[in-house]
Amino acid sequence: MLKMTDINAGYGDLQVLFNVSLHVDEGECVTLVGANGAGKTTLLRIISGLMHIKSGEMTWYGKNLLAMHASRRADLGIAHIPQGRGTLATLDVMDNLLMAGYCKRVRKRRMENIEKMFEMFPKLKERRKQIAGSLSGGEQQMLAIARALVMEPTLLVLDEPSLGLAPIVVEEVFETIGRIRDSGVSILLVEQNLSLALEAAHRGYVLETGVVAMEGKSEDLLSNENIKAAYMGI
Amino acid sequence: MLAQSIFNGLVMGGVYALIAVGLTIIFGVMKVINFAQGECLMLGMYAAWALHRATGLSPYILIVPVMTVMFLIGQFIFSLVINPIVGRPPTDFVVVTMGLAFVLVSVIQLIFSPTYQTVVTTAKNITIRLGSVSLGTPRVIACGVMIAAVLAVRLFLKKTDVGRAMRATAENLEVAQMLGVNTRRNFALAFALGVTMAGLSGLLLTPIYYVFPNVGMPFKTISMVIVVLGGLGSIGGAVLGGLIAGVVEAVLGAYISPDLAPAGIFLILILVLAFRPEGMFGKGARKA
Numbered sequence: 122m123l124k125m126t127d128i129n130a131g132y133g134d135l136q137v138l139f140n141v142s143l144h145v146d147e148g149e150c151v152t153l154v155g156a157n158g159a160g161k162t163t164l165l166r167i168i169s170g171l172m173h174i175k176s177g178e179m180t181w182y183g184k185n186l187l188a189m190h191a192s193r194r195a196d197l198g199i200a201h202i203p204q205g206r207g208t209l210a211t212l213d214v215m216d217n218l219l220m221a222g223y224c225k226r227v228r229k230r231r232m233e234n235i236e237k238m239f240e241m242f243p244k245l246k247e248r249r250k251q252i253a254g255s256l257s258g259g260e261q262q263m264l265a266i267a268r269a270l271v272m273e274p275t276l277l278v279l280d281e282p283s284l285g286l287a288p289i290v291v292e293e294v295f296e297t298i299g300r301i302r303d304s305g306v307s308i309l310l311v312e313q314n315l316s317l318a319l320e321a322a323h324r325g326y327v328l329e330t331g332v333v334a335m336e337g338k339s340e341d342l343l344s345n346e347n348i349k350a351a352y353m354g355i
Numbered sequence: 356m357l358a359q360s361i362f363n364g365l366v367m368g369g370v371y372a373l374i375a376v377g378l379t380i381i382f383g384v385m386k387v388i389n390f391a392q393g394e395c396l397m398l399g400m401y402a403a404w405a406l407h408r409a410t411g412l413s414p415y416i417l418i419v420p421v422m423t424v425m426f427l428i429g430q431f432i433f434s435l436v437i438n439p440i441v442g443r444p445p446t447d448f449v450v451v452t453m454g455l456a457f458v459l460v461s462v463i464q465l466i467f468s469p470t471y472q473t474v475v476t477t478a479k480n481i482t483i484r485l486g487s488v489s490l491g492t493p494r495v496i497a498c499g500v501m502i503a504a505v506l507a508v509r510l511f512l513k514k515t516d517v518g519r520a521m522r523a524t525a526e527n528l529e530v531a532q533m534l535g536v537n538t539r540r541n542f543a544l545a546f547a548l549g550v551t552m553a554g555l556s557g558l559l560l561t562p563i564y565y566v567f568p569n570v571g572m573p574f575k576t577i578s579m580v581i582v583v584l585g586g587l588g589s590i591g592g593a594v595l596g597g598l599i600a601g602v603v604e605a606v607l608g609a610y611i612s613p614d615l616a617p618a619g620i621f622l623i624l625i626l627v628l629a630f631r632p633e634g635m636f637g638k639g640a641r642k643a
Contacts, residue, residue, distance in 0.1 A: 171529050195535025207530045209523050220523050223516060224535030272534075 122147055122307065123168070123186075123199075123276060128177035130167055136175075137163045139331045145276060150298075150308040152318040152339070154352070155328035161311045162204055164328070165280050168309070169194055169201045195224035198275030204284060206265040210254030214245055217253050217264055221271035231271060238267040259290035266297055276307045283314050295321055315352045319343045360609040361602055362488045368601020369498035370556055374578040375585065375593035376505055377552030383588040384525045384545035387445050390452040391432075393575025394459040395550045399425055399557025400566045401463055404474050407561070413476050414561050415496060425554030429547030437546055441539065456571075464568040474561040497559035504555060505594055508548070512590075521545060525588070577617070580624050586637025595635060599623065 123145040131137045137160045145151045153161050166172040167179065170191030179186045181197055194201070200221075201207075209217050218238065222231025239246035242263045248256060253264060262282055269277055282298065283291040291314070298321055302308055312318035319325050319339040327335040327348065335342065342348055374396060381389045389395075402421045403414045410417070436455055440447045478492040512518040523531040524541045531538055556574070564570060581600050585592025603623055604616040627635060 169529075169533055171532070190537075191529075191532040192535055192537045194533065201533045203530065203533070207527065207533070209526050209530060211526050212519070212522055216519055216522070219516070220519055220531075220534050220536075223520055268534075 122182050123309070124178075124180045125164075125168075126178045128164070128167065128174055128179065130163060130172065130174040130177075137331050138167075138174075141177075141328070141331070141333055143326055143333070145307050145309050147275075147307055148305050149324065150302040150310065150322045152310045152312060152322035152325045153328060154312060154315045154318055154325060155334075156352075157313070158330070159328040160331045161328055162280055165201065165203075165278055165309070165311060168199070168278060169203075195272060196226045198226065198273065199278065200269035200272045200274035200276070201278040202265045202269050202280060202282065204280040206261050208253040208256075208261050208264050208268070211252065213250055213252050214256070214264060215249040217268055218245075218249075218271055221268040224272065227271065227273050230273070234271040234273065238271060241270075242267055258286050259293070262286060262290070262294055263297075266294070266301075270301070274306055276309065277301060278309045280311045281313060282310075283312060283317065291317070315348070316343070356609065357606070358486075359488050360605045362485070362490055363494070363609075364602030364605030365598055366490060366494040366498045366601070367605060368598035369501040370494075370559055370597075371574070371577055371581055371600050372594045372597025373501040373504060373556040373559070374553055374574055375581040375597050376508065376590055377549040377556070378578055378582045379549075379585075379588060379590055379593045380508065380545050380552065381549035382582065383590075384521055385441075385542050387448040388452075388579070388582075389546070389549060390449055390575070391456040391459060392549070392553050392578060393571025393573075394456045395425070395429075395553035395571070396557040396560070396574050397463065397568065397571040398428060398459060399554025400561050400564070400570060401467060401557075402554060403558040403561045404472050404566045407474050413478070414474055414558050415476070415478070418500070418555070418558060421558045422551050422555055425551045426547050428554070429550030430543060432550065433543045433546045438539070438543070441542060456575075460568045460571075467568070469568055471565040471567045473565060476562045479562050491563070493559075493562035497563075500555070500559055504552065505590065508552075509590065517541075517544070573617075577620065580620055583634055584624050584627055586634030588638070589634070589636035592634060592636030 125141065125143045128138050128141045129136065141164065153164065155161055163172065167174055170189065209220065218235045219231065222228050222234065227234065244260055245264060245267055253261065256264060282294050286294065295317055298308065302321065310318055310322060319342055322339050325336065325339050325342045326333055374392065378389060378392050399421060402424050403417055406417045406420060407414055432455065436451055440451055476493065478496065481492045482489045483492060483495055512522055520531065520536045521541050523534065524536055524538050528538055577600060581596035582593055585596030600620045603619045607619040608616040
C-alpha cells in the first residue's frame with residue numbers, strides 16, 4: 122500500500138538518502154534499522170510529508186502521496202509517532218487524545234476509541250487531566266501510541282519507540298507493538314535496537330549512510346553474519 | 356486620590372490588556388509579532404466611527420458588526436500579505452507588518468482625511484460612583500467587555516476542537532500536521548482573531564479618544580511592552596501585564612506627571628526582565 126521508489130533527499134547541499142526504495146504491504150510489520158545518521162528519520166519525515174525530496178516517487182494505494190499536504194495523511198490513515206514521542210506537552214492527556222480524533226475520518230468514533238484506550242492503558246485514564254509533559258517517559262510513549270491508535274491507523278509509523286526508556290518499559294512498549302501488529306495494522310518501525318526490531322517485524326531494511334544495504338525477511342537478517350558482526354557485536 | 360488613580364489605571368489597563376491579548380494570540384500560534392496591531396486598533400476605531408455615523412447607533416450596539424468586519428479584514432490581510440511569507444524568517448514578518456502599518460495609516464488618511472473625529476455617546480456623561488471613587492461609564496464598559504472577551508477566548512481555546520487544534524499548532528507545528536490539522540488555516544484564524552481583538556479595543560476607545568489615522572501608535576508600543584512583560588504567548592500574562600501598565604501609568608500620571616507615565620511602564624519592564632528575562636509568565640525560549 123505504501124511504496125517509495127528511488128527516493129533522493131537531503132538538507133541543502135547535503136544528500137541524506139540515495140535511491141532508496143521501500144514498500145509496506147497490508148498487515149505487514151516492516152522495520153528500518155541502521156546506525157545513527159543513516160537517514161532513517163529523514164525517510165519517515167518524507168512519508169509524513171514534513172520534508173521535500175529531490176527526486177523519486179511515493180504512492181499510497183497507487184495515489185501520488187508526494188502531492189498531498191502533510192495534514193492530509195491523518196485522513197488517509199497514516200499515523201506517525203515521531204522521535205521523542207511527539208506528545209503535546211502543554212496539553213493534558215485527554216486533549217492529546219481528543220486531538221487524535223480531530224481528522225474527519227474518526228471524529229465521530231473518537232470518544233469510543235478513547236474509552237478503548239483507557240481500557241488498554243488504565244494509567245492514562247487516571248492521568249487524563251494531567252499535562253502530558255508531566256508524565257514519565259514510559260507513560261508518554263503509551264500516550265503517543267494510544268493517540269496514534271485513536272486515529273484508527275492503516276499504517277502506524279514509529280520512530281525509535283525505545284529511545285530513552287528503561288529496559289523494562291521498552292519490553293512493555295514492544296509487547297504493545299506486537300499486539301497492534303497482530304490486530305492487522307501495518308507498521309513501519311524505525312529502531313536502533315536491531316534484535317528487538319527484527320523480532321517484532323516480518324521484514325526489514327538495513328539503511329547504511331543513506332543507502333539500502335540489505336533487505337529481507339527478519340529471520341534471514343537476524344541470522345546474517347555481517348549484520349551480527351556490525352550491529353550486535355556477536 | 357490613590358484609590359481613584361488605581362481604579363482609573365485598572366480600567367485603562369483592561370483596554371491595554373485586550374490589545375495585548377490580540378498580539379499574544381498571533382504570537383502564540385504563529386511565533387511572530389504583528390507590528391500593525393496598533394493600526395488594526397485604528398481600523399477598529401474607524402469602523403466603529405463610520406458605522407456610528409451611518410446608523411446613529413451607540414458604538415456598544417455595534418460591537419458585533421465591528422468585530423465581524425475586523426475579522427474579515429484580518430482574513431483579507433492574512434491572505435493578501437501574510438500567507439505568502441509564512442515559513443520565512445521572522446524578520447520578513449517584521450518588515451511586512453511594519454510596511455502594512457504605514458499602508459493602513461496612509462489609506463485611512465486618504466479616505467477619511469487626517470482630521471480628528473469623535474464619537475458621541477450618552478454613556479460618556481454618566482459616571483459611576485463607588486464610595487469616593489468615580490469612574491467614567493465608557494471605561495467601565497471597556498473593562499467589562501475586555502474581561503468577557505478574554506474569558507471567551509480562553510473558553511474557545513480550552514473547550515473547542517478548533518481551539519485545541521490552535522494550541523496544538525502553537526506547541527508543535529509538525530505534530531499538529533501529523534494529526535491532520537491544517538496549520539495554514541489555523542494561522543489565518545489566529546491572525547484574524549488577533550486583529551479582531553485589536554479592533555474591539557479600538558471600538559471601546561472611541562467614546563474616550565479622538566479617532567485619527569495615527570491613533571494606534573502609542574497603543575502599539577504599550578501593548579508590545581505588556582506582551583513582553585507578561586511573557587510572550589501567555590494570555591494570563593498579557594492581562595496582568597496590561598493591568599499593571601494601566602495602574603503604573605495612572606498613579607505616576609496623577610502623582611508626578613502624565614509625561615512620566617510611559618517611563619514608569621518601561622522601568623517596570625526593565626525590572627521584570629532583569630529578574631525574569633522570560634517575562635512574568637513566559638516559558639523561556641522555544642526549543643528547536
